[in-house]
Amino acid sequence: MLARASGHGIGKSAFISMLINWGMSTCEDCKVVVTANTDNQLRTKTWPEIIKWSNLAITKEWFTCTATAMYSNDPGHDKRWRADAIPWSEHNTEAFAGLHNERKRIIVVFDEASNIADLVWEVAEGALTDEDTEIIWVAFGNPTRNTGRFRECFRKYKHRWKCAQIDSRTVEGTNKQQLQKWVDDYGEESDFVKVRVRGIFPDASELQFIPTGLTDEAMKRVVTAAQVAHAPVIIGVDPAYSGVDDAVIYLRQGLHSKVLWTGNKTTDDLIMAKRIADFEDQYQADAVFIDFGYGTGLKSIGDGWGRTWQLIPFGGGSTDPQMLNKRGEMFNSCKTWLKLGGALDDQETADDLSAAEYKVRVDGKIVIEPKEDIKERLGRSPGKGDALLLTFAFPVTKHLRIPGQESQQGKAVTEYDPWK
Template structure:
C-alpha cells in the first residue's frame, strides 16, 4: 500500500469515529506500548465520559443541543488525560473544529493541563495532522491553520473576548474548564454565549476538585443541575490511584471531613477552606420564614449599598429581627436625588428606625437626606471594629450577620445568600481576622457582592425601636443592652 493510500485509509477510519470518542481512543493510542505500557485503554470513568459524549452526538434529537458535562472528583483520577484524549478525538474527527481550554490559574494551564493535552496529541495516530505549541494545537494544513485549532487561554474576568467569540457555526465547539471551582463566575457567564450557534456540535466540559461550595461550578450540581450532566467520582473507585495514601487521609481526617470530601470523595465541602460564612448557614436561612408578629418587637433597619460602577447595582435591604427582605435593586444612577427618594420612600413605608448607607459612594445621598430632615448614617467598611476578632468594620458586620444566621435569621434571595457565603478571610499574625475586600471579591467572581453588603449594613450599629408618636422622626439611640441580632 502506498503512503498516499495509507493516509486515505487512515482518514476513512478516523472519520468512522466522528461520534464515537471511546472508539477513537481505543483505536488511536498505542495501548500496552511505550508510555502506555501499563494501560489497556481508558479508565472506566474516562470511558463512561466518552460514551456520554458519543451517545449525545449519535442521537439526532440531541446532536445540536449543547452538552454540558461537569465532573467533580478526588485527586489522581486522570482528568488531564481524559481532556487530552477528548481533545484529540474532537480535533481529528471534525474539520475546522474549534476548542478553548482554560484552567483556574495560568500556571495550572501552562505547566499541568496543557502539557498533558499535548502529550496525548503526540501519542495519537493523527499526530502528524496537527502541530502542538506552548499555547495551541493547530492543523498542519496551512489552509486551515487558523480555523482548525485548540487554544490554551488563561481566563480573566477583565478579558473575556476569547470566550465571548467562541462561535463555529455548523462545525464543532469544545470548551474545557480545568479546576473549574476557581474560575470566575463572569467567565462562565460569558462562555454561555458560545452555546447559541445553530446546527453546531457544542460540548462544554468542566472538571475539578470541588474545593469551593460556592460559585458556578458548585451550581452545576445544584441550581443548574437540570442543564448539566454531572458526575462525582470517588478516587477510591478509580483504577491506578494510590489507595494506600488515600486510606491514610481517611484514617487521619475521617470519612466525613471536608478534607476527604474534596480530595477523595469528589463532594463539595461543608465549608470552603477560606470561607467566612458557611454555605450551610445561608442554605438554612433560605428555608426559614418569619411572620410580622414574630418580629414586631424588633427595630426596622435599612441598609443601602450604592452602586460603585456602571456594572454594579444600587441595593436597598431591610431587616427586622430575624427577618430580612431585599427591597430593591437598581442600575447605577448619577442622579443622587433619585437614589435618595427611593431610600426615603422605603423608610416611610416600613417606618424604619434607622438607615445605614455605605460611606464610599453614599455621601451625596446622605447630604440630600440631611436636607430633608432624615437621620441617615454613613458607615465606612474600612473603619474601626468594635469586635476584637475582626480587623475592620466590614469584618465586624459580616461576623454579626454570621451570628444572626446561626440564631435563625432568614433570607429571601439566593444571590444574597451567595454574596454572604462568597467572602473569604485570612488571619493576621496578631490574630485579627481580615475579611476579603469587595474589590477583591469582584475580581474573583466577576460581580459585586452588593446584596450581601447591603444586608450586613443593617448590623452596623445596634438600634432601638422608635417609640416616638406617629409622625415624629428621630430619637433612635445606640442601646448598650440591646441584642442586635433579634
C-alpha cells in the first residue's frame, strides 16, 4: 500500500496512469478500480489522463478505452481484464466490495484521497482479502484535510503504508517562481503553503471548526484530581436511540474529561436512566445534560426519581452571538476550553470534535454542519464528541457539600433495580 501527499504539479496523475498501464499490460486479467474525491475530478481529470497515457503506450492496441473503462480486446477477457472509473458514495459502496481476483492482480487507486470518505476506505480495505493475489493500493493527493483515513495513513496506520510527503519545489518541471510567490505571500508555515507546496497536512482544514492541532495537544495533557477539585462535575449524555449508534455518557470537571460509558443503545429507558443515576451519585455530579432528541423518556424517569436532569435541544437558541444555535454555542465553548488547556484521553472523541466543519451565513452567524454529515464522512456517529459537547450546555456552579455529611439532593427515590 502506497500513500503520497504532495504539493501541486508533481505529476501524480501521470504516475497513476503509468502504474495502471504497467499493471494492465503485464498481468493477464488484471483488475483495476479508480476513484477520486469527486465525480467531476474522476471524469474530467483523472480518467482522461489515464486514457492519454494508455494511448501513448506500445500496448495501446491491446485495450479499448471508453469514458469510464479500459478493457482487454482479447475475446472472452473484456469482463475480467479491465480498469474502471467508479465514483464513490457513502450510500452506494457496493462497487468497492468484493474486489476478488484470485491468483491475479488487483490495483485500487484513490486520487485526491483526502476527500474520499472513511466509509469508502473501510469497504475497500475489507474487500481486499484474496489469498495468493497481488494487491496494489495507492492513495495520492494534496493533503487538504487533517482528519480522515488519508491523514491516518501518515499517522495511525503508517506502519501499514509506504508513505512519503513530497515538496513541489523538489520536483523537476514545477513552476518554482509561482511556488516561491506563494511562500512569500502566505509564509512557509501557513496552511496554504503546507498543502499546496510542501505536501504537509494543515493545522486546520479550510472549513474545520476545531483544528486538529488543538485536539492533538489536548490528548497529550494530563490533569490531576487536585487541579480540578474546585470545579463542578458535569455529565453529558448522548442516548443515541437511532440505528446502530452507541450511547455515550461523558464526564467533565474543569480541564479534565473522560468517557464514563459507551455501549449499544437500548430501548429500555429504565436501564439507561439507572446507569446515568449511578454515575451521577458516584461522581457527585453537579449537573446532568441529556440530548433532547432521544432523551425525553430518560428525563421523565429522572423527574420521577427526584433528579434534576436537563434536556438540551441542539437546534435551540444560542446565547453566543457568533453562533446560530445551541449546538454551535457548545462547539465554541468546547473550542475555548481546549485552547485554555482542556484535556482529552480518548482519540475517537478528539476525532469527533475535529471532524466538524462550518460555514458563515450572510448575517455573519457561524453554522456547524449537521451531525448526519459528520457521520457520513466518519462512517460512524460522532456520539462521544456530542456527549462531551453537552457538558458545555450551561454554566454550572459546584454544590456546597459539608464533609462527613452526604447530600441527598438528586438521589433516586426508588428501590427499582433493572440489573436484577
